[in-house]
Amino acid sequence: YVWPSPMLDALEAARWNQDGHNSALLATFIKPCNSDLVEGTNSGRADVADWVRTAYHDMATHNVADGTGGLDASIRFLEETSRSENPGTGFNNTLSEVRVVNDRYVSIADSLAVGTIIAIENCGGPEIAFRGGRIDAREPNTPGVPEPQQDLDSHIAAFARQGFTQTEMIKLVACGHSFGGVEHAPFPEIVPEINDPNNTLSVAHFDTTFTHFDNDVATEYMSGTTQNPLVVGSNDTTNSDKRIFGSDGNVTMKSFADSPELFASTCADMFARMLDTVPRGVELTEVITPLPVKPHNLILRLAGDTLKLAGEVRFWNMTADAQRTVFMLLDDHTGGTRNVTLTSSGVSTAVSGRYSAAWYTFAPRPSNALTFLSLDAIAGIKSLRFVVDHGKLEDQGGVGFAVQDGVVFSETSCYTSQHPPYKWRLDVAVRNGLDPSRVFLVQLGAEDSVERQIIVETDIPRPTQPIAANANYSIWSIEMTDDNSYFVGAEVDGVKFSGNDASGAADLSPCAV
Numbered sequence: 001y002v003w004p005s006p007m008l009d010a011l012e013a014a015r016w017n018q019d020g021h022n023s024a025l026l027a028t029f030i031k032p033c034n035s036d037l038v039e040g041t042n043s044g045r046a047d048v049a050d051w052v053r054t055a056y057h058d059m060a061t062h063n064v065a066d067g068t069g070g071l072d073a074s075i076r077f078l079e080e081t082s083r084s085e086n087p088g089t090g091f092n093n094t095l096s097e098v099r100v101v102n103d104r105y106v107s108i109a110d111s112l113a114v115g116t117i118i119a120i121e122n123c124g125g126p127e128i129a130f131r132g133g134r135i136d137a138r139e140p141n142t143p144g145v146p147e148p149q150q151d152l153d154s155h156i157a158a159f160a161r162q163g164f165t166q167t168e169m170i171k172l173v174a175c176g177h178s179f180g181g182v183e184h185a186p187f188p189e190i191v192p193e194i195n196d197p198n199n200t201l202s203v204a205h206f207d208t209t210f211t212h213f214d215n216d217v218a219t220e221y222m223s224g225t226t227q228n229p230l231v232v233g234s235n236d237t238t239n240s241d242k243r244i245f246g247s248d249g250n251v252t253m254k255s256f257a258d259s260p261e262l263f264a265s266t267c268a269d270m271f272a273r274m275l276d277t278v279p280r281g282v283e284l285t286e287v288i289t290p291l292p293v294k295p296h297n298l299i300l301r302l303a304g305d306t307l308k309l310a311g312e313v314r315f316w317n318m319t320a321d322a323q324r325t326v327f328m329l330l331d332d333h334t335g336g337t338r339n340v341t342l343t344s345s346g347v348s349t350a351v352s353g354r355y356s357a358a359w360y361t362f363a364p365r366p367s368n369a370l371t372f373l374s375l376d377a378i379a380g381i382k383s384l385r386f387v388v389d390h391g392k393l394e395d396q397g398g399v400g401f402a403v404q405d406g407v408v409f410s411e412t413s414c415y416t417s418q419h420p421p422y423k424w425r426l427d428v429a430v431r432n433g434l435d436p437s438r439v440f441l442v443q444l445g446a447e448d449s450v451e452r453q454i455i456v457e458t459d460i461p462r463p464t465q466p467i468a469a470n471a472n473y474s475i476w477s478i479e480m481t482d483d484n485s486y487f488v489g490a491e492v493d494g495v496k497f498s499g500n501d502a503s504g505a506a507d508l509s510p511c512a513v
Ligand code: HEM
Pocket: 045, 046, 049, 050, 052, 053, 056, 087, 088, 090, 146, 147, 148, 149, 155, 172, 173, 175, 176, 177, 179, 180, 181, 182, 183, 184, 186, 187, 240, 274
């Protein structure tokens, strides 16, 4: 895709900025892979396993016939987590963690999907294709998660309802049960208390490497050494993995035991299918691959006769190198181009360090604070291009990286009271000649009644008399009386955009009296 595209940019960031500079912190929960931030590292549980199981239980309500259910974060509803098919604390723990990437563009369901992928990839697993665009359910789905005491026919029927054949059932269960195990508290009939200080919740694991993705679940099963509590449990009624794994005469499990590569590639496909099982009518995006060059968190504001620009750019598949030179070319509205040398600001990694990305800040010198580049407000700015080591021009195939300077936050915004009753004024600078059909504010972090982040827009009334900010911009103002933060947005020729510059009473200077 072509940058900027707010939703794809946000999904791409959640997916690929996994660890290090500007990462969304998802990876910190599963680093190292035996961490369980809620239950504790010696609990016998692990966040990676909880996330994978949560994704499956959320999806497992899907019905291919009527299109209901699927990966839609309906597992967040108490009505679902209190069902006997969903025992344990793992679902709530998972949601509280993966929601760090949930925002106005990344649904809770997308957070669960991307969290599951990042967990698997960083704990020994294969790379998994991620698509975004899941829509969070408004209400619980119909029950239908398989349970261990059910017979093989019920499981074949349940997976068929979810859209999977019997062979795919064997594959998906083996892939999932590469992680984690069965915990005593929710399943006392399957697992006794173990009384082990390194396994305080008494979890009987599916294989000996329960925090790491590998084919041990299959090799141990085929060699007869498995301790999988759903295979060798003392009560055969709950030995569902035994029935499922053996249901094709062990053909699938043998192929997995024989080839770790086949197991990994099969699981990459099966996990992607699981995560992409969504209610009918939901349209997922293309597979989100990393943009080779990606501007990040651009902030543009007007201060008198200058436009102030801050931001960073990320170069994919690049490691840190102090000798490297990176230039940014800023093309303005008058045909002029300014050349700025950028400063390295950090490195991020993805997929357990398989990929690195180098980040550069637009700030003229290293600084902890937001340091802005000052641009002439009359010439403005149209787009950015980049050149690394005097080499190839990075301009997205000629279109450049478009920057909108038509509607920006104005630093004349100010407060009269930063405490209840709040009183402040948000000023937006609109470039003369742009003629937006609307200028509005977008409330940061707004949620609807079922916790879905939503975009709440407040229109700023068009001024009856233009108030000039300088020769090229006029001010649109709105009086505010709350303590929320807002982005500035506008609609021009039917196209909506909104900035990254959030402001509230707390961010402003006092109004002149
Ligand atoms: C017939 C189908 C299945 C049955 C009967 C089943 C049963 C179970 C049971 C009883 C547990 C223990 C949960 C606990 O102790 O709280 C469990 C854990 C788990 N299941 Fe399944 N499962 C099935 C399919 C799947 C699938 C398809 C996946 C994912 C692809 C999956 C992933 C997991 C994971 C990762 C855990 C470990 C959770 C943890 O340790 O916190 N399961 N499963």
